Amino acid sequence: MKTKTRFFTGLKCRECGKAYPPDPIHVCGFCFGPLEINYDYEAIQPILTRACIESRPPTMWRYRELLPIEGEVTVGAYVGYTPLMKADRLAKQLGVREVWVKNDTVNYPTLSFKDRVVSVALSRAKEFGYDIVACASTGNLANSVAANAASAGLKSYIFIPADLEPGKVLGTLVYGTNLVGIHGTYDQVNRLCSEIGGRYKWAFVNINIRPFYAEGSKAMAYEIAEQLGWKLPDNIVVPMAGGSLITKIDKAFKEFTKLGLVSEHPTKIHGAQPEGCSPIINAVKEGTEIFRPVGKPDTIVKSLAIGNPADGYYAINTINRTGGYGENPCDQEVVEGIKMLAECEGVFAETAGGTVVSATRRLIESGKISRDESVVLCITGHGLKTKEAVDGHCGAPQTINPSLNEFEELLAQAKHA
Ligand SMILES: Cc1ncc(COP(=O)(O)O)c(C=O)c1O
Ligand SMILES: [Zn+2]
Known part of the structure; x- marks a missing residue:
């Protein structure tokens, strides 16, 4: 049978x-x-x-x-089960009892949580019989579709705003895809992709097969619950672009509770967006259910720069219903967040991760996250992809000749500094 x-x-x-x-x-x-x-x-x-x-x-x-x-599963069989790290040094710095870092910077194969959604999307695209896959992307999805399509022997077309970080562009091109840079915002790229999708029989992972694709994000939350010893946390802080990940984390916690895999526990789900593109956070702070799209995002956090989030309405609902809140740190705080996570925990996150760390700091300072509770930070992408964000903020190496004397002089200077 x-x-x-x-x-x-x-x-x-x-x-x-x-x-x-x-x-x-x-x-x-x-x-x-x-x-x-x-x-x-x-x-x-x-x-x-x-x-x-x-x-x-x-x-x-x-x-x-x-x-x-x-x-x-036929595409992405090795994706996921990334570390959930107990982050005691970061907890001390933030002034909260218990911090966990869900570290998708080491996800396989392209170092972001997008490998989860792409694994499901491409496996399902193959079941549908497609041989060309495509996407509109702010960068990480581009990397992941290109890599996973290559290993699955699928042809891919990838559409991005032309001004993405060089690391994201090269990290897509290397897999031999067809990469199209559009002079415009992500929302303009997405609109063009809807038109292209109407004309060509391709699997657009975040358009026509979006319902399947989006489900992949749930796995991040299943893993967190299992890795916490089959428990749900008191708080979780989630970066938002289109607002899909945050709604799927909520769905996953509810499913695990319904299946009896964890006991019922009220997790407050908080959102994080950068100040220069925060339509969802603005709505949460204003207490409205409807967001105002941001026409021209202006932030170093390009991965989260979606002005008209497809799941924005549902993301606002998730935050409000679970008793969560949201924060939108400025670019300087994003850089500080990247450095704090790196210096405390040895994790180099991309700009979305810096947004999450600084949003969490603000949520703790304002009392939205109670200091005696636990909080999980969703760190969704690797810092080497957006390294220009911290260029000039980390100092420079001290250079000397290969001489013991010169090294000892350097040590002596450091002592007097
Ligand atoms: C690193 C990173 N984190 C979080 C997100 C947000 O995902 P969503 O569009 O599901 O809100 C993205 C989306 O591109 C991303 O690249
Ligand atoms: Zn309907």
Whole structure:
């Protein structure tokens, strides 16, 4: 008898609830609401026990019944299960009881959490029979689609704002993709991609197969719960661009609770965006449910520079419903956040990580995160991809000739400095 491998039943509109088959579609034909994957939790519960999960290899696919592919994983089989690090030095610096760093800077293969969503998206794209995959990206998604498409033997087209960091551009080109830089903002890139998607039969990972793609983010939260010893944290701080990751973390915690894998615990889910592009945080601070899009993002945090976030409305709802809040540090604080994490914990994060650290500092100082609680920081991308952000902020090496005397002079000077 063939083992059952498909545990999702289809798609469902998040607004009106209308059901759809699990096809490459993302919008409800009746109310234009976004579509979401529906699972058969009764079938999953007896299979996906703690013992079953713990017996599987340390990748995000240990939760495969909760991820929307039909057969076995074909793209990104090694993604996930990144370290959850107890960050005591950072906790002391921030003045809070317990800090954990979920370190997706070492995710495989392209050093960001986007490898999670791409693994699901490309595995599902292959099941649909596509041979060309595509995306609109602020950088990390570009890296991941290019790498994973290369290893899967798929052709890829990738669209980015032309002014991305050189590390993100080179870290895409190296995989031999078709990279198109657009003179414009991410939102303009995305709009163009919707038009291209209407004309060509490609799997646009964050457009027509977005419902499948977005589910990959849940694995970050499943791992956190398991790595905390099958517990949910008091607080979690999540970087936001389109606002998808934060809503999927909420969904994942709810699913684990529903399946009895963790006990019910009220985690406050907080959001982080940079000051120069913070439509979701502005709405949270103003107490409104509707965000105002940012026309021209102006920040060094290019990975989070989405002015019109597709899941913005749901991200605001997640934050408010869970009792969370949000913060939007300025570029200088982003740099300070990158340095604080590096100096305290030896983790070099990209600008999105600096945004999370500084947002957390503000949330603790304002009392939104209580000093006697635990907090998990979602650190989603590696610092070598955005190294120009800290150029000129870390000093320079002291250079000497290869001479013991010169070294001792240098030591003596340091002592007197
Ligand atoms: C490093 C990093 N963190 C967080 C995010 C936010 O993801 P989302 O668009 O799901 O809000 C992104 C998105 O590009 C990213 O690149
Ligand atoms: Zn609908």
